[in-house]
Amino acid sequence: AYGTLTVRSLLDTREHCLNEFNFPDPYSKVKQKENGIALKCFQSVIESLDALDWEERQFALVKGLLAGNVFDWGAKAVSE
Numbered sequence: 001a002y003g004t005l006t007v008r009s010l011l012d013t014r015e016h017c018l019n020e021f022n023f024p025d026p027y028s029k030v031k032q033k034e035n036g037i038a039l040k041c042f043q044s045v046i047e048s049l050d051a052l053d054w055e056e057r058q059f060a061l062v063k064g065l066l067a068g069n070v071f072d073w074g075a076k077a078v079s080e
Helices: 007-020 028-050 054-079
Strands: none
Touching: 028 054
């Protein structure tokens, strides 16, 4: 009835339920702190990506995306 079950659909459902029942995001302060740190690094990361040739840039972008996902998946293990 709701389409294919994916990690994304589970995350969207979780977010919807938290919002519907007025649960605050327990990680909002951590996210704000990490976003602030990331924004300070943003310009230098963009400049380093711009310095790469096309193929190296694509590889670096994919590596970064995968690293972000691995970080999210491992966040619980890291906190424990």
